[in-house]
Amino acid sequence: MKFSVTVTLKKDVLDPQGKVVEQTLKNMGTNSLIGIRQGKYFEVEINEKDETKAEKQINEMCNKLLVNTIIENFSIKRI
Amino acid sequence: MKFSVTVTLKKDVLDPQGKVVEQTLKNMGTNSLIGIRQGKYFEVEINEKDETKAEKQINEMCNKLLVNTIIENFSIKRI
């Protein structure tokens, strides 16, 4: 079973990467751009047939390693 | 209008980050894990009411800056 995990910085945490990307895009002439924030993306495949169980496991991986929950949020989706 | 952009490494391209994360999770006892690949994620907001036009703009941003199309693929979704 395959899942995607997206990790984003919490709203009030500074996002230096997003900021620089945003500025660069604006300099390149993308006038319509309002804002951009950068995060991480994982594709995780696990050997587990029960979706609820699988999701629970992925959730655990996130909390244990993939995500720094002090500054980041995450969401999990089956793909 | 807000879009998400997920950027993933092409299939045969080495993913050193995913490799280390995978190994760590396995060492931590996540036995069910088959594989993990790491990518990037962006949330882009633009000032454009026409969805097709908006998507075209985002597409351009990806090709020009956000994505290294030599080694990465991307997909755009409205959120």
Next chain:
Amino acid sequence: MNSSVIVFPGSNCDRDIAVALEKSKFKNKMVWHKENELPKSDLIVIPGGFSYGDYLRSGAIAAKSNILKEVVKASKKGCLILGVCNGFQILIETGLLKGALLRNQNLRFLSKDVYLKVLNNENKFCNKYKSNELIKLNIAHNEGNYFTDQKHLESLEEKNLIAFKYCDKKGDILNDSNPNGSLNNIAGIFNEEKNILGMMPHPERMIEDILTNQDGMKLFNSLFN
């Protein structure tokens, strides 16, 4: 006194810091990250480098290692802990120090000599420095941009838990003298008990005049007594 340097597969300042510790007379041991036990230590150092390539978030993977559990235990018993550069990032990821180290503001790796002001010399790490002493150390990092919430930032300032701040040649703490975008120019912080110090600059690189100066040596000499 006994010191231990924790070695991760991607540590690369481990030898450098061992040289500095031995120069200040510590009896030092290198401890491989897979070990489950620490030798008897008065000081534990987590050195700089790229512990696991810094591939997920710097320090994140190292923070999950066996030996770090022992380091956390030792810290609770009051053992002195120093984390330099990647070591600071690891201390943050274990939660021994609060906040986050984000990408440098300009998104470039930054390696250069910087001026620092020693803000707190009433602790085990900095007692050989004068209060407000101006020193020069070397930085070399990609993610040294210290960030924390407003409340914690205020408490760091109030409780005098900031060890060093980036400043200019004259000692003025200005925006222009902030190399990486750290909040309030923070370069190093203590925990509340002041037995843990995390800092981005490398004191072990400044222990010889032939390489630049000896401003880092005072830190090791403070620790050894």
Next chain:
Amino acid sequence: MKITKEIINKHGLKNDEFKKIKELLNREPNFLELGIFSAMWNEHCSYKSSKIHLKTLPVKNKNVIQGPGENAGVIDIGGNDAIIFKIESHNHPSFIEPYQGAATGVGGILRDVFTMGARPIALLNSIHFGDVKNKKTKTLLNGVVSGIGGYGNCVGIPTVAGETKFHKTYNENILVNAMAVGHAKKDKIFYSKAKGINKSVVYVGSKTGRDGIHGASMASAEFDENSEEKKPTVQVGDPFTEKLLMEACLELMKDNSIISIQDMGAAGLTSSSVEMAFKGDLGLELNLDKVPCREENMTPYEMMLSESQERMLIILEDGKEDKAKKIFDKWDLDFVVIGKTTDTKNLILKFHNEVVANLPIAALSSNAPQYERKWKEKKLPIKNIKIKDFKKIKFDSAFFKVISSPNFSNKKWITEQYDQMVMCDTVQKSGADSSIIRIHGKKKAIAVAVDSSAIYCKSHPFSGGKQIVCENWRNLISVGAMPIAITNCLNFGNPEDPKIMGEFAECIKGIKSACEFLNYPVVSGNVSFYNGTNNKNIYPTPVIGGVGLINELKDPVKNNFQKEGSLILSIGKNFGHLTQSALFLEVFNYDDGPPPEANLLNERNNGENILKLIENNFINSIHDISSGGLIVTLAEMSINSSLGVKIKKPKSLSNLFEFFFSEDQGRYCIEIDKEKYDNVKKILQENNIFHEIIGVVQRDNFELEKELKISINDLYKINNEWYYNY
């Protein structure tokens, strides 16, 4: 699969070459075998166009332990210490994907050095980009610099020196050359020559993926519009694994387990196995089922031609497998016995219990084609100009234009992205003529520098080749080091064009003459041909990497002004040579005429005496005079300190431009205490060395009577801004 003409050509093999293969085998090769031939016979591995010229280079002096022919060159620096070094190009991959191309270039050259038992102690690079107005240049610059930094910083080797140049000749073909320098014990050097029969052949490091299949052929093919299609072959570097591999190899090298060891560089498993067998005059049998693979269903063809990074091949002594495996397990790396040495002198590959390839080692190596390609000599251009434009441009604005140009701007923006201090032995960081690295725990140190001058080489390849060796030698002298030996990376266009082959042959002649005269042999190197696009070749760009020795490291001599009031001398004769100078190129847009001539006798004499002056502590600071001339030298000595100069109008040449911008060779600028002048003068005169007093060091301002006055701060700004604003 039927081997068609198309398949043969796709493999970069000429029809004659395919004919020769059939003769050598007495049969048609199968597809896998054809792939192996194409990898071994291409320019990058076989040196088929360059070998007869390379053979003429001097390769020995009393310090050389190992010259060309191994993974890297080895020199003796006294005691039980040896220095191992080499330079290599990664031009084409870096143009396609600058970050990964440059990063893997660094990774590759590091492996060449630690394969031989050395712990790497310094990295250098020479990078050439197109015109700054070209729309690709900025992205390439950013990517290459962060790729070089990203890899070296992570492995933990200081990147201490290099050079960066911009010229439109590189618009469609940048150059990325990386050099690594390591330290080994003289009695613990490892070579690639296999020995003994039935010994285990071990694969260690990363798994094999489909990366860079045909990378070696790509590196030897000109670019055209279809290059984009070759993109997926770019490899991704994994510096963390490289660090593990390095530590594991060095740990295994502590005892006597290794018979021979070879990194898998260009053409991966193919070239490493063939090379080891060839040198040992042995055969090799590999079981490809055992090769650790990253992807499913990989074919023998893919395994043999993959250029996945961070891999090595080792031949072990009997019975050492378990011990060795433990070490690689500790570092979480693959360790698999994939074959054995044999006495067949053939490379035999097995897959699914079948022999899938059986090729004589000699056919792949010593029988590879050698070409004596036609080449044309290039005459020394005549100097037939009288520049009338001098009057149109004011001296100070010409000076500002040069020092604010991309080529002359301060390179801090770049060097700040490299960890220069890790390992704590960097005594002199980049910014000086050479960098100085101390041998850990000892009093001695080495000096290292890389140099090139494509402009001179284009104008007259022989003079250019000679000059560049001299300049490199001079750069080591300027930090007080005794130059010992060089490595070279020869970046040229299409060797099938007699004009280009002429540039190559004559640059080599020039390099040879200087190396011989200066007792400065070549111990390793690399040739990169086919640098160009659509029949437009790059300027000939040989890059020289030099290593010198400082026996007793005291406080090293400085490259910036030290004391207000001290005297500034220029050493060596100035003839006012301006063609091919920075002034003519950057300010007047004039690129005809010959380059300055390097007079080897003067070069050596001046250098040896400068070294004496440094050793006797007569010199406060020193900088060589090269591209940009005396005025740029003075400016750099000022900018790096907070002191300026007061320069007198010259007596010897009446034209200020000629005096200050000339690029005559063999010259230095030195700062000495006034009281020491008589002594210095005496030594210089006794040795027939021309010198002139240029002026004195003063505070705050950089000043030339009535022509130029600027504060050091402003000068610093002008010189420092370009990169940050680009």
